[in-house]
Amino acid sequence: MPGKINIDAYSLLETVRKQRPVVHHLTNWVTIYDCANVVKVLGASPVMAHAKEEAAEMASIASALVLNIGTLTDDLIEAMKIAAKSANKKGIPVVLDACGCGATQLRNKKTFELLDETRIDIIKGNASEIAKVAGENVRTKGVDATKVEKDLIQIAKELAAKRKATVVITGAEDIVSDGKKLYIVKNGHEMMSHIVGTGCMAASVIGTFAAVEKDLALAAASGLVCFEVASECAVKGSVGPGTFKEKLFDYLYHLDKKTIDSMQRVEG
Amino acid sequence: MPGKINIDAYSLLETVRKQRPVVHHLTNWVTIYDCANVVKVLGASPVMAHAKEEAAEMASIASALVLNIGTLTDDLIEAMKIAAKSANKKGIPVVLDACGCGATQLRNKKTFELLDETRIDIIKGNASEIAKVAGENVRTKGVDATKVEKDLIQIAKELAAKRKATVVITGAEDIVSDGKKLYIVKNGHEMMSHIVGTGCMAASVIGTFAAVEKDLALAAASGLVCFEVASECAVKGSVGPGTFKEKLFDYLYHLDKKTIDSMQRVEG
Amino acid sequence: MPGKINIDAYSLLETVRKQRPVVHHLTNWVTIYDCANVVKVLGASPVMAHAKEEAAEMASIASALVLNIGTLTDDLIEAMKIAAKSANKKGIPVVLDACGCGATQLRNKKTFELLDETRIDIIKGNASEIAKVAGENVRTKGVDATKVEKDLIQIAKELAAKRKATVVITGAEDIVSDGKKLYIVKNGHEMMSHIVGTGCMAASVIGTFAAVEKDLALAAASGLVCFEVASECAVKGSVGPGTFKEKLFDYLYHLDKKTIDSMQRVEG
Numbered sequence: 001m002p003g004k005i006n007i008d009a010y011s012l013l014e015t016v017r018k019q020r021p022v023v024h025h026l027t028n029w030v031t032i033y034d035c036a037n038v039v040k041v042l043g044a045s046p047v048m049a050h051a052k053e054e055a056a057e058m059a060s061i062a063s064a065l066v067l068n069i070g071t072l073t074d075d076l077i078e079a080m081k082i083a084a085k086s087a088n089k090k091g092i093p094v095v096l097d098a099c100g101c102g103a104t105q106l107r108n109k110k111t112f113e114l115l116d117e118t119r120i121d122i123i124k125g126n127a128s129e130i131a132k133v134a135g136e137n138v139r140t141k142g143v144d145a146t147k148v149e150k151d152l153i154q155i156a157k158e159l160a161a162k163r164k165a166t167v168v169i170t171g172a173e174d175i176v177s178d179g180k181k182l183y184i185v186k187n188g189h190e191m192m193s194h195i196v197g198t199g200c201m202a203a204s205v206i207g208t209f210a211a212v213e214k215d216l217a218l219a220a221a222s223g224l225v226c227f228e229v230a231s232e233c234a235v236k237g238s239v240g241p242g243t244f245k246e247k248l249f250d251y252l253y254h255l256d257k258k259t260i261d262s263m264q265r266v267e268g
Numbered sequence: 269m270p271g272k273i274n275i276d277a278y279s280l281l282e283t284v285r286k287q288r289p290v291v292h293h294l295t296n297w298v299t300i301y302d303c304a305n306v307v308k309v310l311g312a313s314p315v316m317a318h319a320k321e322e323a324a325e326m327a328s329i330a331s332a333l334v335l336n337i338g339t340l341t342d343d344l345i346e347a348m349k350i351a352a353k354s355a356n357k358k359g360i361p362v363v364l365d366a367c368g369c370g371a372t373q374l375r376n377k378k379t380f381e382l383l384d385e386t387r388i389d390i391i392k393g394n395a396s397e398i399a400k401v402a403g404e405n406v407r408t409k410g411v412d413a414t415k416v417e418k419d420l421i422q423i424a425k426e427l428a429a430k431r432k433a434t435v436v437i438t439g440a441e442d443i444v445s446d447g448k449k450l451y452i453v454k455n456g457h458e459m460m461s462h463i464v465g466t467g468c469m470a471a472s473v474i475g476t477f478a479a480v481e482k483d484l485a486l487a488a489a490s491g492l493v494c495f496e497v498a499s500e501c502a503v504k505g506s507v508g509p510g511t512f513k514e515k516l517f518d519y520l521y522h523l524d525k526k527t528i529d530s531m532q533r534v535e536g
Numbered sequence: 537m538p539g540k541i542n543i544d545a546y547s548l549l550e551t552v553r554k555q556r557p558v559v560h561h562l563t564n565w566v567t568i569y570d571c572a573n574v575v576k577v578l579g580a581s582p583v584m585a586h587a588k589e590e591a592a593e594m595a596s597i598a599s600a601l602v603l604n605i606g607t608l609t610d611d612l613i614e615a616m617k618i619a620a621k622s623a624n625k626k627g628i629p630v631v632l633d634a635c636g637c638g639a640t641q642l643r644n645k646k647t648f649e650l651l652d653e654t655r656i657d658i659i660k661g662n663a664s665e666i667a668k669v670a671g672e673n674v675r676t677k678g679v680d681a682t683k684v685e686k687d688l689i690q691i692a693k694e695l696a697a698k699r700k701a702t703v704v705i706t707g708a709e710d711i712v713s714d715g716k717k718l719y720i721v722k723n724g725h726e727m728m729s730h731i732v733g734t735g736c737m738a739a740s741v742i743g744t745f746a747a748v749e750k751d752l753a754l755a756a757a758s759g760l761v762c763f764e765v766a767s768e769c770a771v772k773g774s775v776g777p778g779t780f781k782e783k784l785f786d787y788l789y790h791l792d793k794k795t796i797d798s799m800q801r802v803e804g
Contacts, residue, residue, distance in 0.1 A: 297565050297568055297584070298568050298572050298584050299569060301569065302569070338584070339584055339585065339586060339587075340587060340590075341586070342587070342589070368583070368585070371583070371585075371590075371594065371597065372590040372593040372594055373590070373593060374589045374590035374593070375590065410558040410560075410581050410582075410583035410594075410597065410598070462576060462577060462789065463573060463576060463577070463785075464569065464572040464573045464576050464582065465569070465573075506786075507786050507790075508577075508783075508785060508786025508787070508789045508790055509573075509576075509577050509785050509786065510577075510781070510782035510783055510784060510785030510786040510789075511782050511783065513782070513785075514782055
């Protein structure tokens, strides 16, 4: 049974700030700004480029690649495959945010194509999205999470082993597993579910941390700790979802070791 | 002549918060985040999906569909038609924001194609956009409203009757008519015209309320009252258009019966 | 050697607020909202329209055209060419933000196609982007600026002469040259580099000022002064990049002659 542990999330954040890795995205048109901006306020360098003709070259100068199928089209998925193959060849981590997987046949089909045709290093989604990727019988209602019956830790572990990837299930408690190691990140605040974009931003944060740390489960857990500690601070300093979001960027930018260490709630 | 009336806008907002309807959008790339976020802070569940291959399926799991031609292309309009036909079949309301109609031949042509080939339940635009849809001789300069000579209430009523739809003309005073009933919503603040996106968000709010109320004129008027009362509150609590917008989301999220009832200014 | 000068940036801002010019954009999907909104808070009227079928017509009703290749595709570049040719025919200024030029072969190729096939009146980028456009040997890492060895003023002047255009190199000190006149704008704050979008917004501001002033170097310098004076004010009134950005819109909206005149730091 998992117990309380401490991870040194700050040291990875410090590395991000020093190395300023380029994090390449092919993402959705809804939260594309927030995905770029969250990478920027962490101290890294976002680049969003989805043309098939440059996706491979851009991935080759990046340190991580983030894919998000939120507003997928056939063309965009083709560009994602090209970018992912280039990232695989260079050996940089590829994050897939299975945004809305389970909602339509197209999303299911394209998610599995990405997983089967390229190497995805980190598979990220909410409970119903990951359950769908894992082959469970769920029907997602749009892009918000719906209830999943089976134990989520079990789903994460099995999917990680099956896909030889790190799996991240976001929610009130985030589950991170690479099939062996397990982290449960208990930080965060329900206000995060009242604005659009926190899920997508979480994937970008994970990609940014994965750009500087080979232990991808540790990278993902550390990124989530930083993102969610900042969210907790932002909730305290705001009156509603609008001001919360702006303060989230403020707190992420100013995040320090003392705050992270004192506020982190991780089990593993 | 219309006189002051009271509508129970709060009870519809409460229903939105309880039912959390999925509101499907095919919209423009400028304000897509704001459209999604306004639906979210109202307590509903936005989904933005424009691939032709999934537009019908996504519409079939939604409770309302919002179309906005702000950055239209041929492909996007084709997907809108597919989504609208699916929505028509399911019997959920379809809102069309005729954004920029009158500015170019393409916008005019595609607006009429959508109106002729699918059933649009709520036609929404500013004065010059709706005048164009109604067949008046206007030339829109970009996407901002230009002066229209003819009486707007008359235009709304006639267009509603002709298209068997609810018509919403936004402006300093919003006009809502289904051909029989008439609401004039006098809430709002001119600061709303100093940022990009309030018009698009208004359509998303209307779609969200239409998702839970079959009387579409009442739904549209109630949504506008809530949106514009929150705007008035946000103006008071801010110093300019940047902070106004964030506070708008704050106030919409916290909107309560007392505030709505005491601040609403509706005629009908 | 350039010395301190005063330019009447406020009088151009006043003209923008009076004339409310339509500024047409074909830009990237990351910062498209911010580009539109910055034009709006300046008092002008943004329009974003990228369909090939309407790009020419929309440009023909605008007073300036802003092109930004941040998330270019072949299709989007084709629409940019159509819009630029229409703008050239009408005689309105065309601004090109060479966003990410130097990062990939596609960006290089398409930037030169735009420059060779249409008349670009203002070429804008950061140091590495403009160096690439000028034929220097640089490799941009993503979209953030990298070090350029050669003297930037020299690069700006030579490129301006070669392309018969006004050249703007943004950075801690912005360089504006039309080949004859030179402005160095020393306003701004490094916080601007910690959020996504300030570079893109700068191009939109320049386009807005160019819409009302035929001396394009003066227009560009004046726009940059206003944008960066507001940024300095916004930094003082905020605690981090999130609140900074919202305050930036507030201060731009409220910008007055006294603030601009007392804070401007321009050499030429």
